[in-house]
Amino acid sequence: MSLNVKNELSLPRSTPEAQGLPSSAIVAFLGAVETQNLELHSLMLLRNGFVVTEGWWNPYVAELPHLLFSLSKSFTSTAIGLAVSEGILSLDDQVLSFFPDETPNEVLPNLSAMQIRHLLMMGTGHAQDTMGALTKSENGNWVEAFLQQPVEYAPGSKFIYNSGATYMLSAILHKVTGQSLMDYLQPRLLDPLGIYHATWETCPRGIQAGGWGLSLTTENIAKFGQLYLQQGIWNGARIIPEEWVAEATSKQISNGDGGESDWAQGYGYQFWSCRHDAYRGDGAFGQFCIVMPQQNAVIAITAGLNNMQAVLEAVWTHLLPAMAPTPLPYLEESAIELAERLQQLRIQPPQLGISSHNETVFAGKYQLEENSLRWDTFAIRFDEGEASINIRDHIDDHHFRCGRGAWIEQKSQLNQGLEQQIAASFTWRDSDTLELTVRFLETPFCHTVVCRIEGTQLIFEITPNVNFGPRDTLLMRGERF
Structure with a gap:
């Protein structure tokens, strides 16, 4: 299938072995995915700035965008970081200060104390995600609905995953710039990366959702991860402040006791901390942008699955330990096996019975x-x-x-x-x-x-x-x- 996608800038390609990754490790990863019936739709693996493996499970194809769900949050965080660098916002700004018309008649101390940084770190003080209340708002004013929710804890004291908080970041940016998230990001982030066909869902009042609803191709997810891996520099030009990259991807709040779960390693500014000194943006049902600074690697995945931890386990088991610091010898047999596996990636339609007399x-x-x-x-x-x-x-x-x-x-x-x-x-x-x-x-x-x-x-x-x-x-x- 050929789509009219103009001006998309492609990442450079290389062989896995040239970038220190044996083809056999990628074959093992694909085998683990298949054995566990993990439904991946695409995979793009970058090492040292080169795409060393890419594949789409037919009928999914490279040209089609994929709904990212909460991986969208990391892009919203980036917009806030850019606004901070431009002096438009401060992380210490009080959330209420932007919305005098939606401020409740009675403002309790915890709501008053809520700042932009608390929205970013999912530390708003709410006891549960506010999205249910937002979507049930009869007048479609999600900002008003958010500010009316009880804030049970002191902001910054407790992690509660809260997509409504990310929506508020979008609403704040919209309020202070008069632009949508997409319009604000286009010249500052998306244009430099060669991303021109992104779409983003909106609330009933036309504010882009922020916490979900962004659709991008797999390669554009990979570009975003590579930009963060390169500390905000792209083609020699600084796109994101280095300080923001470091702060956004560092642990800002505890979200568990560590252990074996990659959802309990800490949370930054709309980025998850991972084991093995990695971090990621992710979205429901297996949308991943995994950044591995120690290995100089990025992995972009789209999928339709529930067991997201199993995907990360396959990465840590088969890909991470195989990454060598220098190029590896080219093994033709392994390269051919990988090429054949990638060529055969497909999700078969059910074929139980061809026809019926009924x-x-x-x-x-x-x-x-x-x-x-x-x-x-x-x-x-x-x-x-x-x-x-x-x-x-x-x-x-x-x-x-x-x-x-x-x-x-x-x-x-x-x-x-x-x-x-x-x-x-x-x-x-x-x-x-x-x-x-x-x-x-x-x-x-x-x-x-x-x-x-x-x-x-x-x-x-x-x-x-x-x-x-x-x-x-x-x-x-x-x-x-």
């Missing part, structure tokens, strides 16, 4: 009962090599094609009305059970839809591959008409 029974149009997806009707027909699906929801009609035991890639607005690339297929679990699979290739998400006929009704069971909280199956019924 296809004519399933084919038709169904009026759906009220459901949380807000789907109204569902229609399906079968052709020789594919099934054609049409879903009407509260936004529009959505037509897409499912390959018969194969992916068909296409554009769709099925995901909340956003036009995105999807890959879809179908198979038969048995003659009476149809399985549809839809992968949203710019996100971690994949939905499996199992369909059965009961009389004149079509019964749906829709299950996501990953989800916040339980992976509940959504049950839905449709009546043929």
Whole structure:
């Protein structure tokens, strides 16, 4: 697939051995990922400023951006660091000082004491993440909702992961500059790195979310990590102050007792401390930007999985100890094996049964009962090599094609009305059970839809591959008409 991506600046490429990493270690990492059924979508490994390995699990491709979830936070932190260096903000600034119109009538001491630095370090003093309250705000004023939440602890005294705090950083920057996060970062960070096609989700009032919602390609994630590894210098020019890089990536607050968890090593300014003197930005379901200063390495990963610690364990077990300080001998056999493994990276569509004599029974149009997806009707027909699906929801009609035991890639607005690339297929679990699979290739998400006929009704069971909280199956019924 070819996308019109102009002016993207590519990182230089090299062989693993030339940069002190044996190809066999990368093969071992890929093997560990496969053995543990960890669904990676992309991998880019940098050593000494060179891309030494890159791969995408088909149907995911290099040109497509991927939703970063909380890895977005590290970019928001960078914007604050740049604003501090320009004298626009100070980390000691009181959060309330920016929002006189949203300040509660009664201001208690802990809220009054909250500063920008406390937002950055996830030490706001709240007992829980404020995002639930923000998204439930009836008037869409998330700033007001944040400032109305009780602040149970003294700011700076307790770590509570709080995406609402990162949203407030975006709102503060928006307030003092009159610009969105993206507009502020574009000339200062993104342009120098050659990143021109980023997007960022917004709140109901148009302020970019800050704590989530940024979409970038894997290589652009890697560039960001490399910039931090190089202490804020890119192509000989300083982009980020060195002091900010050091402060943002250092432990600012304790978030656990250390041990074997990479979520208990301390937290900086929207960066996590890791074991092995590394640090990272990360996002839900396996979005990683891992920076390893001791090894002069960066690892960018996108994925759709729940066990994020397992990915880090594979990095520490197979990649980190194999990194040598000097070039290694080139071993043709290992290089060929790695090249073959990278060429074979793919997520296969389910291929349980090619066809069913009941296809004519399933084919038709169904009026759906009220459901949380807000789907109204569902229609399906079968052709020789594919099934054609049409879903009407509260936004529009959505037509897409499912390959018969194969992916068909296409554009769709099925995901909340956003036009995105999807890959879809179908198979038969048995003659009476149809399985549809839809992968949203710019996100971690994949939905499996199992369909059965009961009389004149079509019964749906829709299950996501990953989800916040339980992976509940959504049950839905449709009546043929």
